[in-house]
Amino acid sequence: MNTKSEKFKLQWLCSQTGKAQPAGVAFYNESQGDYRLKIDALPDDKLIFLKLTGASDGSIYYRVETVVKKNGQPTHRIQIGQGYSRSEGGFPVYMDIGPYSKVLVMEQF
DSSP states (O other): OOOSSOEEEEEEEOTTTOOEEEEEEEEEETTTTEEEEEETTSOTTOOEEEEEEEEETTEEEEEEEEEEEETTEEEEEEEEEEEEEETTTOOOEEEEETTOSSEEEEEEO
16 A cells, blocks of 8 residues: 555446446555545534455455544544455455445555
C-alpha cells in the first residue's frame, strides 16, 4: 500500500451492471495507519475508517469502522463492513458496507 498522505477516489460499483458512480474521497492517515473515508452519501460528521487487518494467499484484508459517539465525544469504533484487495499493488480496495447493496471501491487517482 502507498503510505503517502494523498487523496484516493471512492466509487460505488453495481455488481449487476458493473457501472461505477462517484462516491467520495479517502485520505491516508499516516499517524493512525488507516484511511479516512468521506462518503458523499453520509453526513460529514459521520467518521468512517478503513483499517488493514491482515494478509494471506495474495490478498490484503481490511475492516471498515465507524466512530461511536456519546454526548458528542468519540468513545470507540465498531466494525460496519469489510474489504479486500490484491497484495500486488494494493489497489483497488473493494468494500462491503452494510446496509448498502453496492460495493464501495477505493482507487488511486
